[in-house]
Amino acid sequence: MHQLPQSYLRGRTVDQLPLDADYVDGILETVRCHNGSLPLWPLHRARLQRAGVLGGAYLAEIEQATLMSAAACPWAGAIARLRIGSIEGKACWDLAFRPLEMTREEQVGTRLFPCSTTLSVNGNLNLGCKTLARNRYNAAKAELPDRQCLDGLMLDSAGRVVESLRCNILARFGKEWVTPNLQRCGVRGVMREWLFSHTFWQVRDMDIAALCRADELALCNSVRGVLPVVEIVGYKTWSVGPETQRLQKLIVEKLW
Structure with missing residues (x-):
C-alpha cells in the first residue's frame, strides 16, 4: 500500500x-x-x-x-x-x-456502552485539547464487550456526561440541540466547534438519565462527521432521527 x-x-x-x-x-x-x-x-x-x-x-x-x-x-x-x-x-x-475507510455507522448508527472508568475534573479552565495521555481512555476502551459495542460513554468523576471515547455528544430535546458542558474536562472537538457556527446549540450539564430523555442522540468528530446513536446499552434505544440526518446533510454540503 x-x-x-x-x-x-x-x-x-x-x-x-x-x-x-x-x-x-x-x-x-x-x-x-x-x-x-x-x-x-x-x-x-x-x-x-x-x-x-x-x-x-x-x-x-x-x-x-x-x-x-x-x-x-x-x-x-x-x-x-x-x-x-x-x-x-x-x-x-x-x-x-x-x-479513510467508510463504515456503516453513518447510516445505521452506533451503540454506546457506559464505562465505569471516569475522567478527572480539571480544577482550572479546560483547554479542551486532545492529548497523547490516553490512560483513562485506554482503560475505558478495555471495558467494552467484544463485538457488542462500537464506542464507550465517558462520564466525569461526578457522574456528568462528557463525551464518547472518540467523539463529542449531541442530544436533541424537542427543537434544540444540547451538548455537554466541557469546562471541566473532555475534548472540545473541531466538528463540535464547526456545528456551533452553523446551527443553534445549548451547552449544559447532563447525567445519563437526562441524556436518555433526548428525542435523538448523536456523536460527532472531525473525521466521521455526525454519527447517529441508536442505543445506550442497558438504558435506552433510539431510531435514526431526521434532525441528525439534517446535520449529516449539512456537513456533506458544506465540507465534503
Missing part, C-alpha cells in the same frame, strides 16, 4: 514513528483530508494555538508541511494524524496519513 512520507523531528523522514507514550506533553490532532484539502484545518490550528505550547514560527512550519502533504495525498479520503510534543527533551512532531 502506498504511504506518504512520515515527518519527524522537524521534517526528517523516518521509516518508523515513535510510540504515543514516547512523547512528553504530547498533543494530538486527527484531521480529515478530503480530495487533497483539510476542510477543518483552521479549527485544528486554533486548537493548537489554544494549547499554548507552540511558537508562531514552529506552528507555521508544521502547518506548511501538513497542507503540502495533504495536497499530495493519493486518496480521495484520508486521515492525517499529527502529533506534537517533545522526546528526550527535544521538540518533535510527526505526521502520518492513512486511507
Whole structure:
C-alpha cells in the first residue's frame, strides 16, 4: 500500500514513528483530508494555538508541511494524524496519513456502552485539547464487550456526561440541540466547534438519565462527521432521527 512520507523531528523522514507514550506533553490532532484539502484545518490550528505550547514560527512550519502533504495525498479520503510534543527533551512532531475507510455507522448508527472508568475534573479552565495521555481512555476502551459495542460513554468523576471515547455528544430535546458542558474536562472537538457556527446549540450539564430523555442522540468528530446513536446499552434505544440526518446533510454540503 502506498504511504506518504512520515515527518519527524522537524521534517526528517523516518521509516518508523515513535510510540504515543514516547512523547512528553504530547498533543494530538486527527484531521480529515478530503480530495487533497483539510476542510477543518483552521479549527485544528486554533486548537493548537489554544494549547499554548507552540511558537508562531514552529506552528507555521508544521502547518506548511501538513497542507503540502495533504495536497499530495493519493486518496480521495484520508486521515492525517499529527502529533506534537517533545522526546528526550527535544521538540518533535510527526505526521502520518492513512486511507479513510467508510463504515456503516453513518447510516445505521452506533451503540454506546457506559464505562465505569471516569475522567478527572480539571480544577482550572479546560483547554479542551486532545492529548497523547490516553490512560483513562485506554482503560475505558478495555471495558467494552467484544463485538457488542462500537464506542464507550465517558462520564466525569461526578457522574456528568462528557463525551464518547472518540467523539463529542449531541442530544436533541424537542427543537434544540444540547451538548455537554466541557469546562471541566473532555475534548472540545473541531466538528463540535464547526456545528456551533452553523446551527443553534445549548451547552449544559447532563447525567445519563437526562441524556436518555433526548428525542435523538448523536456523536460527532472531525473525521466521521455526525454519527447517529441508536442505543445506550442497558438504558435506552433510539431510531435514526431526521434532525441528525439534517446535520449529516449539512456537513456533506458544506465540507465534503
